[in-house]
Amino acid sequence: MSNGGDPPPAKRAAHVDLNDSEIASGIMKGNINISSGEAMDATDIAADRRDMMVAEFERRRKARLVSVPTDDAEVKARFRMMGEPICLFGEGPVHRRDRLKELLAERGETFTSAAEKQAEEETKAKVEAQTDIWYHEGPAELPAVRRFIANYSLPRANQRLKAARIQQAKPDPEKYAKTQELHKNLRSLVSMASQIGDERPLSYCCFSPDSKILATCSWSGLSKLWSVPSCEEIRVLRGHSTRVGAMAFHPQATLSLSPSCANMASCDADGVVQLWNLESDTPIQSVGDHDQRVARVAYHPSGRFLASTCFDQSWRLWDLEKNAEVLYQEGHTAPVYSVSFQCDGSLVATG
Secondary structure: OOOOOOOOHHHHHHOOOOOHHHHHHHHHHOOOOOOOOOOOOHHHHHHHHHHHHHHHHHHHHHHHHOOOOOOHHHHHHHHHHHOOOOOOOOOOHHHHHHHHHHHHHHHOOOOOOHHHHHHHHHHHHHHHHHOOOOOOOOOOOHHHHHHHHHHHHHHHHHHHHHHHHHHHHOOHHHHHHHHHHHHHHHHOOOOOOOOOOOOOOEEEEEEOOOOOEEEEEEOOOEEEEEEOOOOOEEEEEEOOOOOEEEEEEOOOOOOOOOOOOOOEEEEEOOOOEEEEOOOOOOOOEEOOOOOOOEEEEEEOOOOOEEEEEEOOOEEEEEEOOOOEEEEEEEOOOOOOOOEEEOOOOOOEEEO
C-alpha cells in the first residue's frame, strides 16, 4: 500500500531519465522524432493568402476597366499583334473578349485599333520630324544685311531706351494724368465717315504715314485708296487676279518719299507680291516668288526691306534695292499669317 504523497507507478515510469545511447537508438529506429527547430507560423500563411486575394481582385478590376471592341475580327487582329493564340478550343467571341481583357490588364495595356495605331504612329513620326534640328542656309549677302540692320537699329534702340527711362522717372501723378487724358480721348472717338469699299468682303486696311490716305484690300482682287477724312475714292489699284490679303505703306510714303517710287506693297492668295507707287493704278514691280498664299507683308522701318509671310510655314525678307531674297526662315508648324517689326527695326515677330 503506497503513501498518499507518492505518485502512481505509471506516472513514476514516465519520469525515468534515459541516457544518450538509448535516445540515439530510438531515433534510429524511428520511434522518436526530433524537431530541427523549424516552425511555420499560421500568420504567414494567412498573409500570403490575403495578398493573393488582393492581387486577384486588382486584376479583375483592371480587366473591367479595359474596353475592347465587339468586333471579333479586331479582337483576333489584336491577339495576332500580341503574338497570342487568336482562338482556343471551344472558345466563343464572348470568352475571347474576356481573355483579351485579362491579357491587356495583366500587361497594363489598352486596346488600340489598327486605324488608331496607324494614326498614333503618324503623329509620332511627325513630332520626331519636327524635333529635328535643321536650318535654311542664307545667301552670301546675309551678313552685310545683318550689319546694315544692326547699324540702323542700335542707335534708335538707344534713343528709345533713354526716352523710356525719362518717362519712368516722371512723377506718378504726371503719368496718371497722361493716361487719363488718353482714356478720355479714346472714349470720345466717334465715326467720322462710312463708305462701301467693294462688292466683295474687305480683307485689310491701313493708313498712310501722314494719315491722309486709307488703303483697302478686297477679295475681288482690287485695292483702293481713299482720302481721309472725306472717304472719297482716289484710285483703284488693279494688279491681282485673286483675293488680296494685305497692303503696307513704306515708312516714308507720303512724307519724304517721291510719289513715283515704290510707296506700297500688297500680296494675294496666289503668292504674288506687288509694289505700287502713288501715281499709277498698276504695279511697278513684283517681289520674289512664293509657291503658296502670302498672308501679310510689312516694311522694315528702314524701308529697304520687305517681309512676307507664307502658307508654306515660312516667312521671308526681301532686299528691295536688289529685289533679292536675303532671308528664308522656317520654323512654324502651320501657315504664317502675320509679321511685324519692332519700332527700331532690331526684332521681328511672326505668327
